[in-house]
Amino acid sequence: MSVAICVQELTKHYKGITAVRNISFNVEQGRCFGLLGPNGAGKTTTIELMEGIISPTSGNISYKNESAQGKKVDETTSQQIGIQFQHTALQDFLTVKETLNLFSSFYERTLPQEQLIELCDLNDFLNRDNRLLSGGQRQRLLLALALINDPEIIFLDEPTTGLDPHARRNFWQLINNIKAQNKTIILTTHYMDEAEQLCDDIVIMDQGEIIEAGTPHQLLNKHFNEVFIYLPTEQVPQILVAKNNWNKLEGQIEITTRNVEKTLAFLMSSKVSLAGLHVKSANLDDLFLKLTGNSLRGAK
Amino acid sequence: MNIKRFFAVFKARNIEFVRDKSSLGWNLFFPVLLLMGFSFIFSGDGRPAYKVGWVEEVENISDKTQHDTFTETKFIDFIDYEKIESAKAKLNRHAVDLVIAPQSKRYWINKESTKSYLVEKIFSDKLQGYTRLEISGKKIRYVDWVLPGILGMNMMFSCLFGVGYVIVRYRKNSVLKRLKATPLTALEFVAAQLLSRLFIVMFTSILVYAGCNFLFNFFMLGSYFDLFIIGMLGAFCLISLGLLVACRSKSDELIGGLLNVTSWPMMMLSGVWFSLEGSPSALQTFADFLPLTHLVAGAREVITQGATLSDISYHVNCLLLMSVIFLSIGSYLFSWNTER
Numbered sequence: 249m250s251v252a253i254c255v256q257e258l259t260k261h262y263k264g265i266t267a268v269r270n271i272s273f274n275v276e277q278g279r280c281f282g283l284l285g286p287n288g289a290g291k292t293t294t295i296e297l298m299e300g301i302i303s304p305t306s307g308n309i310s311y312k313n314e315s316a317q318g319k320k321v322d323e324t325t326s327q328q329i330g331i332q333f334q335h336t337a338l339q340d341f342l343t344v345k346e347t348l349n350l351f352s353s354f355y356e357r358t359l360p361q362e363q364l365i366e367l368c369d370l371n372d373f374l375n376r377d378n379r380l381l382s383g384g385q386r387q388r389l390l391l392a393l394a395l396i397n398d399p400e401i402i403f404l405d406e407p408t409t410g411l412d413p414h415a416r417r418n419f420w421q422l423i424n425n426i427k428a429q430n431k432t433i434i435l436t437t438h439y440m441d442e443a444e445q446l447c448d449d450i451v452i453m454d455q456g457e458i459i460e461a462g463t464p465h466q467l468l469n470k471h472f473n474e475v476f477i478y479l480p481t482e483q484v485p486q487i488l489v490a491k492n493n494w495n496k497l498e499g500q501i502e503i504t505t506r507n508v509e510k511t512l513a514f515l516m517s518s519k520v521s522l523a524g525l526h527v528k529s530a531n532l533d534d535l536f537l538k539l540t541g542n543s544l545r546g547a548k
Numbered sequence: 549m550n551i552k553r554f555f556a557v558f559k560a561r562n563i564e565f566v567r568d569k570s571s572l573g574w575n576l577f578f579p580v581l582l583l584m585g586f587s588f589i590f591s592g593d594g595r596p597a598y599k600v601g602w603v604e605e606v607e608n609i610s611d612k613t614q615h616d617t618f619t620e621t622k623f624i625d626f627i628d629y630e631k632i633e634s635a636k637a638k639l640n641r642h643a644v645d646l647v648i649a650p651q652s653k654r655y656w657i658n659k660e661s662t663k664s665y666l667v668e669k670i671f672s673d674k675l676q677g678y679t680r681l682e683i684s685g686k687k688i689r690y691v692d693w694v695l696p697g698i699l700g701m702n703m704m705f706s707c708l709f710g711v712g713y714v715i716v717r718y719r720k721n722s723v724l725k726r727l728k729a730t731p732l733t734a735l736e737f738v739a740a741q742l743l744s745r746l747f748i749v750m751f752t753s754i755l756v757y758a759g760c761n762f763l764f765n766f767f768m769l770g771s772y773f774d775l776f777i778i779g780m781l782g783a784f785c786l787i788s789l790g791l792l793v794a795c796r797s798k799s800d801e802l803i804g805g806l807l808n809v810t811s812w813p814m815m816m817l818s819g820v821w822f823s824l825e826g827s828p829s830a831l832q833t834f835a836d837f838l839p840l841t842h843l844v845a846g847a848r849e850v851i852t853q854g855a856t857l858s859d860i861s862y863h864v865n866c867l868l869l870m871s872v873i874f875l876s877i878g879s880y881l882f883s884w885n886t887e888r
Contacts (some may be wrong), residue, residue: 326729329729333726333729337721340564341563341567341568346560349556350556353553
């Protein structure tokens, strides 16, 4: 598979802060690449360096082996990439349709507007003033602007932050539709369920550094060969919890095991009721907690 | 420079302005209200007495006796002029009511002025033996005089805040960052902002002038084309200044302060409300560095004196020079400023 973006030894210093520290990775053509990490991990800085919005202190980024040197990307490259920023405003007093027309005029090649409107489900609010859009509608418009030039590479910086669960799932469906068109997507998120749903490859960042990289499956296999068994606290004798060093969570006991059958047999032999028992394998949330010791959603 | 991209931004900015009803309303009605206010406040003559221009045509020869004969009459102001043409120009615009040249035994009245008629009657016995000469000219009211100032001031606020504040707002809320991520160049963006604002300012100013002219029937000695050109040069210069002020800032409060620091001296010292004639020369020199001074002075000369573009070439050249300086520095320093 060919490399769409190559990031080499990238570092970015702000006044007194190193936001990104000597990171390197490749993004392969046609894959959804996730940059994961808590708030302040350096995800947005990394993606903005890749977009050419900000300049690196050192290091290099190349698009299909053509170096951008971190400056405003040249016109050829900017014609081929689409960007959805984490925080952005649109020009006041323009309608959704006028905004699409404005951005269409910036590019040599654009998707047919009807196709874009259909893809991002904009039809219901096409003539609405940008200022009157709901959070979900706004994100869909911003995604449409990112796709307007039918880009080969799409950057999405925390595209579902602030959306309700229903809007988030709709948005995932949109991104899956784009993925089906063999586009390269670079996605930052601090929602691990989102990364599991969408990403083919991930890097996990913390404090400006990459702490792990691979496919979600590879990483989970590498770090977890156990599963978790949960039981209501009142059903498990305290002496058993202390003796086996099981985790006490709020209202439940967490048992980590490599052999579920053996553990269940042990519980039954210890006269522990299995009512309310549930079993869960490790996910990216667990992986991140293990790697950083931080709670992702409460990291801010 | 891609014309398609430039025109798209130009059009979008114009739509934004026209749909912003409060801003559009302010730009259209504020100057009209000011003019109506001044017209009402200064609807009287504002002069306590009749004015007579006194011209000593020959240097160092002053006819003291003749002078005293006239000045013994109360409630008449006598103003000395060195040149007869200056005095006649004032009479022409009703700034004085009679001009007397005692050495050549001549006097002039403005046949369109009732005050001229009355002052001539007052001095009829003393003007025996003088040659009576007539000129004619329409009166310039204060509202005629203040019109270029108010229009200029309105243009100044629209240019400075309409460009400066908008660019900083775009920068602060990441509109510029979003545009930077497209193939749009800084030159295309800046040029579209400048020309959009120039179009808006000229359009609203013409509308305001035409509307007010309908109400006040303004004095106009010069050509409307010359007035349009000096207005456009002034607006372009002020827009360039707005760009310069906003070229890097990301703070609403800072840009508000900077724009106020830029606009207030112009409002007070550029001859909007009163003439700086007779003020300290240092103040006049300072005012000469303000673009609004040249816009207002040039427009006023066209309106009240019938000056042509060549007559006001000093103001035209100053505005052109300042535009080039502001635009060059502003473009050089302009930043999308997306770095945190």
